[in-house]
Amino acid sequence: MTELVFKGKEFVWNHHLAVPFRPLVVQAEKGIGEARLDGNLIIQGDNLHALKALMPMYAGKVDCIFIDPPYNTGNEGWAYNDNVNAPMIKEWLNSNPIGIEDGLRHDKWCAMMWPRLRLLHELLAEWGSIWITLDDNEAHRAKILLDEIFGEDAFVANMVWQKRYVANVTALHLSDMHDHVLVYAKNPSEFALGKIGRTEAQAADYKNPDNDPRGPWRAQDLSASKQYQAGIFTITGPDGATFDPPPNRYWRMNRAQYDKWLAEGRISFGVTGKGRPMLKRFLTEAQDGLTPVTWWSHDFAGHNKEATLEMKDIFDGASPFDTPKPKRLISRILELIGDDDALVLDSFAGSGTTAHAVLEANKRDGGSRRFILCEMEDYADRLTAERVRRVINGYAFTGTQKTELARERLNWRSIEKAADLVHKVQAIENLHGHEYDRIKKEVKDGELVVTGEKAVSEQAEGLGGTFTYCTLGDPVELDRILTGEDLPTFEALGPVLYHMATAEVADPAVLNAVDFYLGEASAYILWLIYKPDLEWLKSADAALTLSFARGIHELRPDKKHLVFAPARHVSQRMLDSEGLGVEFAPLPFALYRVERG
Template sequence: MTALNFKGKEFVYNHHLAVPFRPLVPEETKGIGPVALDGNLIVHGDNLHALKALLPLYAGKVDCIFIDPPYNTGNEGWAYSDNVNAPMIREWLESNPIGVEDGLRHDKWCAMMWPRIRLLHEMLSDNGSIWITLDDNEVHHARSMLDEIFGENSFIGQLAWQKRTSRENRAVLSPSFDHILLYSKALKDTWKLRRNLLAPTEGGYANPDKDPRGDWASIPFTAQGFRKDQVYEITTPTGIKHRPPKGRCWGATEPEFERLKSENMVYWPKKGDGKPRIKQFPENAKGLVPMTFWSASEVGTTEESKKKLLEIFSDYEESDLVIHAPKTIALIERIIAIATKSDSIILDSFAGSGTTAHAVLSANERDGGERRFILVEMEDYADRLTAERMRRVIQGYEFKGVQKTELLRQSLSWAKIKKFNKIIHNIDTIENLHAHEYDYVTKEIRDGDLIVTGEKSYIDQMEGLGGKFTYCTLGDAVELDKVLSGETLPPYVGLGAALFHMATNYAFDPAAVREDDFYLGATKSQHVWLIYKADLDWLKSPEAALTLARAKAFAASDTDKHHLVFAPARFVSQKMLAEQNVPVEFVPLPFALYRMDRS
């Protein structure tokens, strides 16, 4: 495999290990519902530090990651500031924000993304998947990076999303799609068994013939290949005779087809003239394998997503909505439909306007699921835009809109333009007849068509989707070497989360903590204890030491497992513990317990 090389790689290769843990600090007034770090989360802070803060709680638990990182077109104005202090790269890090004229902008993008991808990899469950949207600027670098971090065999596919249908005449080539890179911790064949198929008809069920069995969709009554007993003539109710298309046969034998007709399972399109199709009810529908091209007609465009954002924030000035091109709800809902279960956790560490959380709530509302979202946003709009969108979507919101009614559409040709007086007369007539029905009438020429539209402003109320979330910021770094000096004294759970994850590589469960008897939690093979209080005098007292009696008490709680004890001091040697068959291992505080890189 060809490795990705970029300036500064050697300094950021394991930088994610050196990033200090910071506790999540809930701000109760900015969320909805009681504080719950195991529920929906919106975290405001640098996403590298936020991912490290989330890691003790969610390592190996996230089923789906969707991120929309900076595309690095040279116009974003984002800056790389991960505080990598190596003198050799300080100079080029300090040339932020990067611009299109910066010859090192691709190196900087890679240096910014590398430690974040490393942490995101740790967050994924064994069968979890990561979906990354990019354009042509960095997609090739991203694939090389993901190949190196995840492994080439974890590459699932590269998809194309048709993000726009209008033509950009100022461009060399009018960009119409974005890439979506898809990787999984599982190998491709394993992930295939875990992923979901798409609904065969999304929103296509109806009941035009009042079938008592309910809504249905129709599927073709043909099959590939040639089977002699499935090639025969079919006569429609209107008398039209049909044979299978060349190279195909009917989907069943003639007796089977007659049975389907008798059971009212055959639909005749084109008012009875068309080739037969078979009714398919939702409970009998087979799913579809996702394709690598997702059209705008299926999952929407950036223009539609902007309109949705303007609807939700109809009381904001458009300039306040700083998101350049938000992704559509339908796009992320499709990813959720493929990649998650009804109780999965979905993470977006470049949250922007919060479309991912909106899509999660929408999916839950549709199928009754209990999926959870985790959003991370580092910009200052995390509260007023990202979290505010969730408040409105959950509780409902009033929006001001414009209802548009097309009054005239006429294709223009030179012959018609020469008769412009007639065209003007037609427009005047329409305005005279309908102007009183609308606030204003607009005229425009678009794609060679003259379009006259009546527009009427209105105020409506959008019903909320329901749900809760906790809003958090990041606390001071948990720097273990400063604990006993008193410079930093993190709360018990904050310090315990960092120590538990670093020592075990398992996610920390706050519900398992018993602070009164210094218990942090357990893995399959060991229990973890932390003798600690956020009190400098107590930490320096004999009460903070591991004694033989305390070690025996810890071990007695479960004699079948090993016990790991963090403490500022001890009054018993490891040798004595071994001699007395006490399965306890002492780890001193402060202790920089960085796990060895296992990649």
């Protein structure tokens, strides 16, 4: 496998392991609804630390990851601020904004992405997938990074998304019209994509000019390029005209199959009966959805201008974010994932589009998808979370809400088939007309745009939902606990120990600081004798005793028990001699014990 070499790689190779755990600190007043860590989350803080903070509860649990990292164009001013503790790398790994003149900006970008991708890989479920938007500045490097971390066989596709539909006339050489969406699966054998729903315009391609009782149909070519000797014969039309396969082509069926289709009325010779023979393919026979393709046009998955207009609608005519992604892009990804109970993670949350798309999908189909957003910039509250608040509760808006329903590039072919185009528009009007005050049709920049318009006064309707807003607490450093320098809460320390000891995720709902209970894993029931009180930790109450061991054994004699505590007043030999199935893990050395194992 080809390896990407970049400066600093040896220092960031396992940097994700050295990142300390930092607990999630709930800021209840900034969220909506009950504060809970197993629901929708918005986390403000360095996304490397935020991803590490999610590990104890969400490792192997995320169904879909969508990220829109810095494109590293040289004009973004993003900063590398990871604290990699190596003197040789500290010379150039600093928090200064990285610009076009930085000769090592590509190395720094790779060094920034590597540990984050490592953690994202661990957070993904075995059936999960990651979708990354990038442009030509880093897409080729990102693919090699992903090949190394996920494996070459995990590559699914490089979607090409048409981010703009009008050429940039100020471009130096060529107008940049697309971005890449790299797609990788955690485990290719367990990953599957759904189908893309058939649009109204696509359904409108099926017509019924002969009033066939089987319903609308579309004509399908009877010839194929694949050599098929049985497909060489002459077809005679209703008026006696004869038809042979086109040059270097063959009928796709043999004579017997053709005669069967003819008897069933499935062969069409056009409205006049003098056209070439075609097969009638009925809409009722079409699959529920279409096989997705790697070309995502702007009318299929949205475009940058659309994203800016969405932001202006929500933020009183302002667009407080320079490079938002359109909601339709992420909605298409959710459609392909096909899981209405999916957990979706976005660790470069930006304007919060991912949360908006998840909430809208739930509103549309009654699903229970959840989102986790991570944003390190200072606008995490005033922009990212504020957008989510507004789309949940509704937002002040007076004017016309516009929803693009169709966009069609006009060319000679479409002009020749103007009747078909009109039919498509009529189908859209029939289907959506009741939802809007009017369906607007306009030709602009060589395109026919169909938009649903609805007058809104004072308040746009909210989508409903809840989320919890969190910041990152101080790092949990176990070797400082007994000195009193760092005393995290039981709820912060417990999931860290649980995950490190079992490689499984803790359930925050079952943590019980009164009983010292952490939860049940596949191999152990786990306990933590701990309070964030230095004097108590030095007392006899903080030690594992024989009576405590006997008590937890009586509760579940069928299971082994692992007890974390600062000290013990009973030997492991005595615990074993009584057959209690209790193992002691000393604090603050529990992490080291687990790592050696």
